[in-house]
Amino acid sequence: MNEIDQLEEANVGNPGAVDLVRIEKAVREILHAIGEDPDRDGLKDTPKRVAKAYSEFFSGLHEDPADHLGTTFDIEHDELVLVKDIPFYSTCEHHLVPFHGSAHIGYIPGPEGKVTGLSKLARLVEVFARRPQVQERLTTQIVDALMEHLEPRGAIVVVECEHMCMSMRGVRKPGAKTVTSAVRGQLRESATRAEAMSLILGK
Ligand SMILES: Nc1nc2c(ncn2[C@@H]2O[C@H](COP(=O)(O)OP(=O)(O)OP(=O)(O)O)[C@@H](O)[C@H]2O)c(=O)[nH]1
Numbered sequence: 001m002n003e004i005d006q007l008e009e010a011n012v013g014n015p016g017a018v019d020l021v022r023i024e025k026a027v028r029e030i031l032h033a034i035g036e037d038p039d040r041d042g043l044k045d046t047p048k049r050v051a052k053a054y055s056e057f058f059s060g061l062h063e064d065p066a067d068h069l070g071t072t073f074d075i076e077h078d079e080l081v082l083v084k085d086i087p088f089y090s091t092c093e094h095h096l097v098p099f100h101g102s103a104h105i106g107y108i109p110g111p112e113g114k115v116t117g118l119s120k121l122a123r124l125v126e127v128f129a130r131r132p133q134v135q136e137r138l139t140t141q142i143v144d145a146l147m148e149h150l151e152p153r154g155a156i157v158v159v160e161c162e163h164m165c166m167s168m169r170g171v172r173k174p175g176a177k178t179v180t181s182a183v184r185g186q187l188r189e190s191a192t193r194a195e196a197m198s199l200i201l202g203k
C-alpha cells in the first residue's frame with residue numbers, strides 16, 4: 001500500500017467539511033518541498049496533527065452566526081451593552097499564519113428588545129475568526145451579523161491585532177498593532193460613538 005492509500009485508510013471519517021486526508025497529503029508535500037523527510041520519527045505524525053489543527057483553525061467556515069444569535073431574551077434596555085477584550089486567534093488569508101488580539105463588541109438593543117447572552121458575542125467572534133481572514137472583513141462581518149440577527153438600534157465592533165505575517169516574516173515589525181472599527185446605526189452619531197470608544201479604549 002502506498003503512503004497516500006495509507007493516509008486514506010487512516011482517516012477515520014470526516015465529521016466536518018474540512019477534508020483531513022487532503023490536508024495530510026498537502027502537508028507531506030510541503031515537508032518534502034522544504035527538504036525534510038516526512039517519514040522521520042519526529043515528523044511522521046505531523047501531517048495528521050496539522051490536519052486536525054487546521055480543522056480547528058477553519059471550523060468557522062462551516063458555522064452560521066444564526067446558530068449562536070438565535071437565543072435572545074426580551075430585556076428592556078435601550079442603552080449600550082459592551083463586551084470588551086474578547087481574545088481570539090485568526091488566520092491571515094494572505095500568508096496562512098496567525099493574527100491575534102482582542103475584539104470589543106457593543107450594541108444598543110432595538111425596540112424589539114432583542115438582547116443576546118454575553119457569551120454569544122464571543123462565539124460570534126469565533127465563527128468569523130476561524131476562517132482565512134483579513135482584519136477589516138472580520139470586523140465588518142461581526143457588526144453586520146449583529147445588525148442582522150439582533151436588529152439593534154446600533155452596533156460597534158473594534159478589533160486590535162498583531163499580525164504574525166508582519167512580525168515573524170516580511171517587514172518583521174513585532175508589536176505593531178492594527179486597529180479596525182465598524183459602526184452601524186445610532187452608534188454612528190458622534191456622542192454615542194465617542195462614549196463607546198472611550199469605554200473600549202480607556203483601559
Ligand atoms: N489590509 C490588510 N492587509 C493585511 C492583513 N493581513 C495581512 N495583510 C497584508 O497583506 C499584504 C500582502 O501583500 P503582498 O505584497 O501581496 O505580499 P508580501 O510580498 O508577502 O508582502 P509583505 O508582507 O510586505 O512581505 C501585506 O502588506 C500584509 O501586511 C489584513 O488583515 N488586512
Ligand SMILES: [Zn+2]
Pocket residue numbers: 092093094095096097163165166
Ligand atoms: Zn499575512
